[in-house]
Amino acid sequence: MNHTFDILVIGGGPAGMMAAGRAGHLGARVLLVEKNNRLGKKLSITGGRRCNITNAEPDNRLFLENFPESKQFLFSPFSQFNVEDTFTFFESRGLPLVVEAQKRTFPKSQKAEDVCRVLSDYVYVSGNVTVQLNAAVRSLIVTDGILQGLETSKGAFYGKRLIFATGGLAAPETGSTGEGLSMLGSIGHTIKQPDPNLAPLRTTAKWVHALSGISVDNITLRFVQNGKTQHKAHGRLLFTHFGISGPMVINSAHTVRKLLTGGALTASIDLFPDLDLKQLDTHLQELFGQQKNKQLKTALKDMLQKKLSDAILHILEPSIGEIAVHSVTKEQRKGLVHLLKNLSFPITGTMGFAWSIVADGGVTPKEVDFKSMTSKLYPNLYLVGDTIDINRPSGGFSLQLCWTTGFIAGTHAAQSPA
Ligand SMILES: Cc1cc2nc3c(=O)[nH]c(=O)nc-3n(C[C@H](O)[C@H](O)[C@H](O)COP(=O)(O)OP(=O)(O)OC[C@H]3O[C@@H](n4cnc5c(N)ncnc54)[C@H](O)[C@@H]3O)c2cc1C
Structure with missing residues (x-):
């Protein structure tokens, strides 16, 4: 040759x-x-x-x-x-x-x-x-x-x-x-x-890992450090067995890596970004009014995928999903509204080179x-x-x-x- x-x-x-x-x-x-x-x-x-x-x-x-x-x-x-x-x-x-x-x-x-x-x-x-x-x-x-x-x-x-x-x-x-x-x-x-730049993100929150395979569309994701929103993205998010992924997450990885050098970082998902707290509360009250005698976990199934709503209810109070909607107190309902708009978990890093694009x-x-x-x-x-x-x-x-x-x-x- x-x-x-x-x-x-x-x-x-x-x-x-x-x-x-x-x-x-x-x-x-x-x-x-x-x-x-x-x-x-x-x-x-x-x-x-x-x-x-x-x-x-x-x-x-x-x-x-x-x-x-x-x-x-x-x-x-x-x-x-x-x-x-x-x-x-x-x-x-x-x-x-x-x-x-x-x-x-x-x-x-x-x-x-x-x-x-x-x-x-x-x-x-x-x-x-x-x-x-x-x-x-x-x-x-x-x-x-x-x-x-x-x-x-x-x-x-x-x-x-x-x-x-x-x-x-x-x-x-x-x-x-x-x-x-x-x-x-x-x-x-x-x-x-x-x-690793364009890469999925890791969390230690086990409930996030347990949601692996579930994706949520049209959500807002905030990255919060020292009580302040440092970065915000909107789109589709995929839960994985190590954390979160999807184009919106991957495109945030570069910023997240920089933020992590400055200390602890929390991701916060707003599942209903088109509604403010009051509007979402009104929506829940209407839903609860129609489904008074159902278990809370059943009533929520029109709003959220079951696995996700079960996880959220468990974070709110481990057995609250089992109670009837008419027994849900105002504080519990407000707590649920808060969680639906601020579903938070720690971000501990990006996935390594093997996962990066x-x-x-x-x-x-x-x-x-x-x-x-x-x-x-x-x-x-x-x-x-x-x-x-x-x-x-x-x-x-x-x-x-x-x-x-x-x-x-x-x-x-x-x-x-x-
Ligand atoms: C899972 C994944 C999905 C992606 N999807 C997209 C997408 O849809 N759209 C997009 O725009 N980008 C995407 N990317 C990014 C894109 O693939 C890369 O930017 C692109 O491949 C870079 O091309 P390159 O030719 O520079 O290097 P590479 O594609 O990495 O090619 C380099 C080549 O050099 C060879 N090589 C290295 N060292 C040596 C050596 N010592 N001797 C001989 N050969 C050597 C390697 O074997 C390799 O074949 C994706 C990346 C990944 C990992």
């Missing part, structure tokens, strides 16, 4: 496949090195295996509002390849896309594997890209300060330019175990240590020239996808970053003078 190429791409995830395919399309001789036995292992599990491929906001300015800390870096790349280009890229290759709530966009087939297939075809179709699977990159070959190639488990490979697409640390079982970032650190790049951390954006995705330390090194420290919410924004940065790195690496 030839061991010298124009371009070496390390990592066969979405960013690496896009970069390799693009460079091959432009005529460069490319080697794509991936340590797994397939391309796109993480991509195949994205979006619950449906792949939230992008977020359908065509206006770059509005799209980049979702990257509050790094939007100033991203205008240039998005002026070269943006959401509309993503639609064109996939739809012109026979993968129609559909837009769902909050502009989350999925393949019409609802299959992440179809996205992997389109990208894999893109990698191979030019005939210019060699794919080396089951090959782990162990170190970089640097001579006289110039990056020359890679030492891998399948031998050394040399290239004029290197594209780094080894991912971050989220879901390490898919291959992104962080050694790529260590290698970049070893050649002088500043690496912000990764932390994105780990923040990576190469600091200040060391990247975003016009071409080139390293500012090594002119023949390109950085793409999750290797760069860019905070963003869930909703298709991570993969759009991969399409944009991968496409630009592939273009510039293929077109830069030898």
Whole structure:
């Protein structure tokens, strides 16, 4: 096998496949090195295996509002390849896309594997890209300060330019175990240590664990510290065997992690955010008026899922669910109203890397020239996808970053003078 190429791409995830395919399309001789036995292992599990491929906001300015800390870096790349280009890229290759709530966009087939297939075809179709699977990159070959190639488990490979697409640390079982970032650190790049970012949250409250599998929609979730609401979100929440999850929770994890460094944190669920305390009390009185002789736990079943109402009643008073509605005192009713609007439990942390969708951390954006995705330390090194420290919410924004940065790195690496 030839061991010298124009371009070496390390990592066969979405960013690496896009970069390799693009460079091959432009005529460069490319080697794509991936340590797994397939391309796109993480991509195949994205979006619950449906792949939230992008977020359908065509206006770059509005799209980049979702990257509050790094939007100033991203205008240039998005002026070269943006959401509309993503639609064109996939739809012109026979993968129609559909837009769902909050502009989350999925393949019409609802299959992440179809996205992997389109990208894999893109990698191979030019005939210019060699794919080396089951090959782990162990170190970089640097001579006289110039990056020359890679030492891998399948031998050394040399290239004029290197594209780094080894991912971050989220879901390490898919291959992104962080050694790529260590290698970049070893050649002088500043690496912000990764932390689980978009991740579910943990609690020690056993009653929350016991509700595992139940989801509640249209609720407000507050995070309270020292008696003050520090962060608020609205949407759907899923109870899990360790705590809480769902897009609203996952998108709060970044803030929650910061808050936890300042002391104890409580989550408080408002199950009826459209009603104030008085309105909810009136609603309960009406309900109780109609169901005087029923047990309290039976009367509540029109308002809440049974398992959830049983848990709430147990918190109020362990056996109150058994008593008849006409025996419920005013204080007990007021206590119930308070709980329905302030169902509180401690938050003890985020779930680790294994559960996170994105780990923040990576190469600091200040060391990247975003016009071409080139390293500012090594002119023949390109950085793409999750290797760069860019905070963003869930909703298709991570993969759009991969399409944009991968496409630009592939273009510039293929077109830069030898
Ligand atoms: C469960 C889950 C669901 C997600 N869902 C979505 C979603 O629906 N929409 C969205 O926008 N984002 C989603 N994300 C985030 C998205 O998957 C990532 O942002 C994206 O995969 C990053 O792509 P990447 O190419 O930078 O890195 P990765 O996809 O992590 O790929 C990196 C590749 O590099 C390889 N590699 C690493 N080190 C080496 C080495 N030393 N030698 C050789 N190869 C190496 C790895 O094996 C891996 O294949 C999800 C993430 C997870 C974990």
